[in-house]
Amino acid sequence: MTTPGPTGVLVVDKPGGMTSHDVVSRVRRALGTRKVGHAGTLDPMATGVLVLGVGRATKLLGQLTLTTKAYDARLRLGVATTTDDAEGEPLGGTADTSGLAPGEVTGALTAMVGELDQVPSAVSAVKVDGKRAYARVRDGETVVLPPRRVLVHSLDVAEVAVPEVAFSVRCSSGTYVRAIARDAGEALGVGGHLVALRRTEVGPFTLDDATTLDDVTADALLTMEQTVARCFPVVRLDAAGVTDVRHGRAVARTWPDEGPVAVLDDATGTFLALYAARDDHTARAVTVFAPA
Template structure:
C-alpha cells in the first residue's frame, strides 16, 4: 500500500502511537507521519504508507491551520494547561474585544519565535523537553515564522478562541504565550486542533476506528494517491525515456519550460514514477522515486 492517509488524531496519543496503530491495521512496516502533533493536540495528521513515506518532507514544508483556545491570566512551564502553573495574574481585568482583535492582527506576516523548552526540538543531540525535565534551561535560537491568517473566533473572558494559518515550525503554545504578553498579561494554550494540512481538511479525515473497520471490509479508500494530497504539475515521458530516467540518465523535455522546481514524472499510462527536477537546458532527472 503506497499513499497518504488523512488521520483524525485523538488527544492522548503521540504521533508515533498513531503510526504504530496504522502499521498494525494495514500490516505494513513502512509507515510514517508528516508533521508531529503534540499528544494533547487533535486533528489532521498525515500518515504516509509504503513509498509514500518519501513524500513526508515535502508535505511537512507547507502551511497548516489550527483552531485553539488561549486562557488569559495563566502561565505554565509548558505554555499549555497540562504544565505546572508558574504564574496567575490576580489583577487580570476583562480586555475589550477590539483590543484582542487588534493584537491578533499584529501577528500577521513574518516574525521570529523562540521554541519552547518543552518541545521535541533537538539541541546537541538531546530533545529540549529532556533538558526541561531536569530543570536545565537551554539557549534557543529564534526561528523565522510566517502567519498568513489569524482571526478571533470567539471570546468568553478569560478565554479566546483563535484560528490561524501558520508556516512550518510555528509553535502554537508559544504563540499563545506571545498573545498573552502583548495583551499585558500572560496566556496559556487550553486546547489545540489542527484543522488543515497541505490540501487535507479535518472534515475529510478518518478516525483510527474508521480506518480499521474499512480495512477489515477490504475498503482502502482512506488511502489517497500522491497527487490527491501533493498537487504538482506533471511531465509525461514515453517508455524509452522512462527507462533512461529509471537508470539515472537525464532526459531533455521542452515541456519543462515554465514549470516550478517540483513536478511529477509520469509514464504514458499516467502513472507517477516520481518527483522530478530540472537543470540547465531543461534536462530532467528523478529527484525522488515513488515506484
C-alpha cells in the same frame, strides 16, 4: 512471491492525548505493515490533521510541500505555564483579566500577523546540539531557545469571552501556536496559555480528507497518483522517457517548473518519480519510485 503491502498517503484526524508515534503504531496494526511514518508531529494535546505515509509512500513524505498549516485554537488568559499550554505547570498566580476589553485582546493577537521572530516553547521538538529541547527539559536542563523567523498568514478571532479567546490561524511550518498564545498573554500583561488546538489543514490536506483511527483501512489511503497531483506539477512521459526514468537517467526538460515535478507514465498514468531541473534543457531524478 511476497504480496506487497499497502502503499499511499493516509490523512488521520488525530484524537487528543496521543503522540504522533502512538498514531503510527495504531496504523501499523490496522494495516498490518511496519512501513508507516508521519510527515511532522502534532502535540499530544492537539487534534486534527496528521499526514502519514504507508509503504513506498514513506519515501515521499520528505518531499511533500506541507509548508502552510491552519489551526483552530483556544487561549486562556491570566495564567502562564511552563509549556505554554494546558499540559504545563502554572507560572505564578492567576492574574486579574476582568479589565481586558475585547478589542484589546483581539489587537494583541492580530498584531502577530506577518513575519515575526518567535521564540519556540522550551518543550518544543526543536533540536539543541542534536537533542530535542523537550528531552533536555525532561532531563532537568534549563533551555532557552533562540527566536526563529516565522510567517503568520492570517489570524481571525472568533470569540472573546475573557478569560478565554477562540481564534483561527494560518501560518508557516515551524510556527508554534502555543507561542502565539503565550506572547498574546504577555503583551496584555496577564500571561496566557493554549487550552485547545485543532489542526484543520496541512498543505493541500484538510479535515475533509481525514479518517478516524477506528476507520483506518487500506481503502482510506490516497494513492501515490492522487497525492502527487495535489502537491506537485505533473509531467507525463512517453515510453522512451519512462525507460530513462526507471533507470534514474536525466530526461529532456519540456516543462517550465524548476522545482520537483511528478513524472507519470503517459500510457498508464502510473507515478514514477520526482524530477527537478538540472539546467535549461534537462532534469534529474530527485527520487525514483518505479522499479527499473
